[in-house]
Amino acid sequence: MEMNVTDLACTRGGMRVLEGVSFDVPSGRALVLRGPNGIGKTTLLRTLAGLQPADAGSVTPGPEAIAYASHADGNKAVLTVAENLTFWARLHGTSDIRPALRDFNLEALETRPAGSLSAGQKRRLGLARMAVTGRPIWLFDEPTVSLDTDSVALFAAAVDRHLGAGGSAIVATHIDLGLEGETLELAPFRAEAPEDHHDAFHEAFL
Amino acid sequence: MEMNVTDLACTRGGMRVLEGVSFDVPSGRALVLRGPNGIGKTTLLRTLAGLQPADAGSVTPGPEAIAYASHADGNKAVLTVAENLTFWARLHGTSDIRPALRDFNLEALETRPAGSLSAGQKRRLGLARMAVTGRPIWLFDEPTVSLDTDSVALFAAAVDRHLGAGGSAIVATHIDLGLEGETLELAPFRAEAPEDHHDAFHEAFL
Amino acid sequence: MSEKLPRPSSLWEYANPRRFMALSGATLPFVAAGTTVALIVGLAWGFFFTPDDYRQGSTVKIIYLHVPSAMVAINAWLMMLVASLIWLIRRHHVSALAAKAAAPVGATMTMIALATGAIWGQPMWGAWWAWDPRLTSFLVLFLFYLGYMALWAAIENDDTAADLTAVLCIVGSVFAVLSRYALVFWNQGLHQGASLSLDKEENVSDVFYWPLLICLAGFVGFFVLLILIRTRTEVRARRMKALQARERMT
Amino acid sequence: MIALLKRDLALSVRAGGGFGLALAFFLIVVTLTPFAVGPDSGTLSPIAAGILWLGALLSCLLSLDRILALDFEDGALELLATAPIPLEGVATVKALAHWLTTGLPLTLAAPALGVLLNLPEPGFKWLTLSLAIGTPALSVIGTFGAALTVGLKRGGLLLSLIVLPLYVPTLIFGAEVARRGAQGMPLETPLALLGGITLATLALLPFASAAAIRINLR
Amino acid sequence: MIALLKRDLALSVRAGGGFGLALAFFLIVVTLTPFAVGPDSGTLSPIAAGILWLGALLSCLLSLDRILALDFEDGALELLATAPIPLEGVATVKALAHWLTTGLPLTLAAPALGVLLNLPEPGFKWLTLSLAIGTPALSVIGTFGAALTVGLKRGGLLLSLIVLPLYVPTLIFGAEVARRGAQGMPLETPLALLGGITLATLALLPFASAAAIRINLR
Amino acid sequence: MMPDLGKYAVEVLSAYAVTIALMLALLLLSLRQSAKTRSALREVEAARQAKATAKGKADG
């Protein structure tokens, strides 16, 4: 599914962080977001996912086509791997967790409580969740943190398969994943420190 | 000050992690600890700092000569940078926080609450704490996480100055800091999965 | 876990898990048999073959449940205290696990004593419950059991849990005694005095005495039996955990 | 939604906390009351119904911060907000799960604890009934408070402060029903009002809770 | 040690929580009591002293988890354990800071709230005195409970469960002093015992707390 | 056979019922846990044994 972002502006902690961000992600392609720490990658992804309102600009399609994987995984330590995945699947109205388990090499861990997993295994479980949402657009915020090289390859393969099936993906990352698609450097979109617009209602105030 | 570690064994979460670790760190020198994730670097440093008892072996000198900087910084979000540092200084019976502020480029931030700092600035504050303890042996657990290159250089310079004044340091890190001293690879000290010693008293059980 | 072990040279060696498993496995059937016999004989004797009390009527038969359970409930806590001290001083894992195993048994016994006491209180005092010091200190004891078990359940690491619950057991014991004195001061109470003292004058009459003693033996046997079973379970669970952790490491 | 309810119940049973601890706190508050006000039944009997309601309310209150905080901390709340169920549904299910693990056990335990406080004989029925009707409102209101404070570190006590005034009407009518029941007085009016409050909160507050969650996630 | 005390006091004032919230909770519990048990002074007067003690104890209880948990989470507790002051001293200072921000304000507020509950005239003096003597024990015992549960996620309710039975003797003697004071009865014995408990806990429990902290840090 | 319990029959019988029920419940619970861990441990030990022999063969 295609994604269109036009002239987006995002705010974080009361401060304008990014301005004038525009891009298209055609279906079957990925977009890699890059930029130094604190530039606003997380802020942008949260805005796209509908978790915070955009200051200006438009995003199509809306949040109901988007699955978002943030820094945190949202899995419960006392539930098993299969129980966690099944929960997300049922919540999104899908039911088959087998392919997701297979894609992320979680089959051997199926009955382990999520709390007893290592950091990398936890991360794999968090990423597997995206596959059971059944949604066409995937957003990832630094997905490869604490993954070893084999798991990074698993992840890239899963995203490739998703792209091949007509989906699309936006990935904020510092490493090279070899995905089909473009790279967007966020530094040029950094919001200017606001001038004193005495006429503008809110600017004068912030 | 010189540090001697002989035949140390460490346990974490009820499992023997490292065995037979021996090394000396002469004064004026640093020791860099290396090893893959989960090998036991943090465990070893906590044992040296006296936070957990050693299973076997000896460490001299004891914890009262050692300052330890862990993954967490222990600074309070609502106190300012200067207040946080002053607290640690008074606790250790020193009083001058100026040099530490200068060494870690915190002077401009002195009156900011620690909670409003960026991750790298927070880390700098955590590292500056070591300078006000006035203790001769410094232990660092991945000190350069989230620091940019300029701050890494500041850190290396501060450690060098400490070594020059006759102190010593042990640093667990994945990057090259260019410190005076040796490197210790921990992989060879990994504890073997214990055999079933039927005669041993507790092993029979654990 | 079946190899032959050399003869122990000291009593402490029974705290070796392997030796404990061997010994407890061997004694378990005898304890079970003895307990069953004592409980059946004692309770049947008490229930079917003792006369009613002239004042209390048939309710006196409740004594065969109430008194043994109350005594076991208190002594279970004492046993936990001793086991906790042994763990803290000599670090024998089995004694920590035995303390853990005893808590639910003690809590159940406390519940039985409370329930039978309440049922007895209705005809005798006209109320299910009165804030008598003896009763109230049992309620407090029950709370201690609950807290102790909840702490064991909440802590992931077994050695940490053993240490912390042992500290709680010791501090709790001091406060339990303190509560007892506070409660006596606070309210004088309705409850019976001692009925099984060595002083013949004070004792309940002989008709009630012997079945009571047998019931007491039965309850104690039940306690020991359950401690053995549950400690064995804990030892096995602990070994399994260790094996799994070892597996994960390799 | 059923999946969410099942998960929340499984969590509260398995985490070995949520379930038993509110009940334990209730038990403890009720047990401590006689130590504080004295042991004789002349003092205890008239205040029994009120203390039981107060104790139930306080135990309910103390378990509120578990409703949303854990999901917030590990990121699950964000994921639930982007899942294809309305956030109002999430708020309702969370309140329901809280009631099933807190309000319901408290209601069932209350008669047993009534014995400890010498609650007069006819009061037991009405105490149980009033708790059964009133505690759902406590859970729903509490979920709203939890939604307001979910972004805060250690919002626990602040949560209490926000929620307690909201609990006042429920407490007044609930305790009134239980008290009148214990004294054999007529109690139709407070009972009807109590039911009305519960229904109204159930119908309206989930919208406020969902809005609060949305704002806190932003 | 003084630096630690100062820091803890600054934190609890600046975090905008510790200080006011326990007091607010106390206020609310006391205010809710008449709603729960009925408004007439014949019911309220005899239980006033007891409810005030109970309310103080509960508010104290609810603020216990702040004593150590924040320092544990951000790593400061580890650093304190390696600092050149004994951990027993840390435990004592933590308890003292808790008392200064909780027990002391509660003691000072209690007389004002006594008015709301129709506490009999002679009771005010003794209520205040008993709280002044008894609340330090509550803080010290609470620090021990906090030390036991500091490693646990959401140990709050478990903490209550563990601490409340330990509070029983203090509550009994404290409330007894206040009650007897309100009725003009002799109260030397419970007062002496209350003081004894406070002194004994002050002298002994910090060792247990320090041991528990050390075990939890391991 | 049944003794005459007089007007306190309900009390006495319910006391016996409660006691026996609680004791049985505890006993059964303990036995069930015991059986469960016993079989689970046996499984783990067997898996380990199998692995050890396999490894032994590979080495030899």
Ligand code: HEM
């Ligand atoms: C809920 C109510 C009750 C509780 C919690 C309770 C608790 C206890 C306790 C803790 C003991 C002490 C055992 C020992 O010290 O070794 C005991 C013993 C006893 N209780 Fe009760 N009791 C209750 C009600 C009653 C009632 C209503 C009666 C009879 C009128 C009664 C009669 C006895 C007798 C005769 C003993 C034996 C005394 C002794 O051997 O020391 N109890 N009970």
Ligand SMILES: Nc1ncnc2c1ncn2[C@@H]1O[C@H](COP(=O)(O)OP(=O)(O)OP(=O)(O)O)[C@@H](O)[C@H]1O
């Ligand atoms: N809760 C907050 N309150 C105030 N400012 C914040 C908050 N969170 C982030 N910021 C600021 O907003 C800006 C953008 O943050 P964001 O997290 O989007 O950066 P990022 O590009 O994801 O950085 P990183 O690479 O470190 O993850 C940063 O300058 C940061 O200081």
Ligand SMILES: Nc1ncnc2c1ncn2[C@@H]1O[C@H](COP(=O)(O)OP(=O)(O)OP(=O)(O)O)[C@@H](O)[C@H]1O
């Ligand atoms: N709380 C815990 N309970 C059980 N096991 C633990 C716990 N913390 C760590 N471990 C285990 O102990 C081992 C050593 O951990 P440690 O944190 O010392 O590794 P490390 O070398 O510091 O790794 P990293 O480079 O990731 O920081 C790991 O295998 C880890 O899985």
Ligand SMILES: [Mg+2]
């Ligand atoms: Mg980010």
Ligand SMILES: [Mg+2]
């Ligand atoms: Mg580490």
